[in-house]
Amino acid sequence: MALQWEQTVVDAADPAALGRWWADALGWVPVTEEPDEYEIRAAPDRLPGLVFVPVSDGKVVKNRLHLDFRPDDQSAEVARLLALGAHHADVGQGDSSWVVLADPEGNEFCVLSSRRR
Structure with missing residues (x-):
């Protein structure tokens, strides 16, 4: 199969803070720590990852x-x-x-x- 699940993207008001929370919750490690993208993975070379990106609007519904x-x-x-x-x-x-x-x-x-x- 040519399609591989790379990551799941999570909208966040504060990507770094939320990414650090999930890293602590899952025992994962950060692999990208940029202002517009904070990615964590189980191990640096293991997929998939969770990527946290900034959004200006707040979460409203489920x-x-x-x-x-x-x-x-x-x-x-x-x-x-x-x-x-x-x-x-x-x-x-x-x-x-x-x-x-x-x-x-x-x-x-x-x-x-x-x-x-």
Whole structure:
């Protein structure tokens, strides 16, 4: 296949601050630290990356695209992310097995239940 997923772009009021938050949350490393582009990856030569770019308008509605994460321990991971500055988000999920959180700029993401062994 000739098509490779390079990165996901995230609009941000403060790309560097949000990029650093996600780097801490994921344990990833910065690979580009420019005023108009802050990119992080799991390792410098590993794709895909997350690229944070500046926008002047604020987030208004639920994201049309969000990331899902599968932890070993959902409760511990939710607590860790909340301690880093995430907050709970209600996107109409109701009673579900996943937890919806939002990063410091309000971008929603899900922490799924732990995989059954």
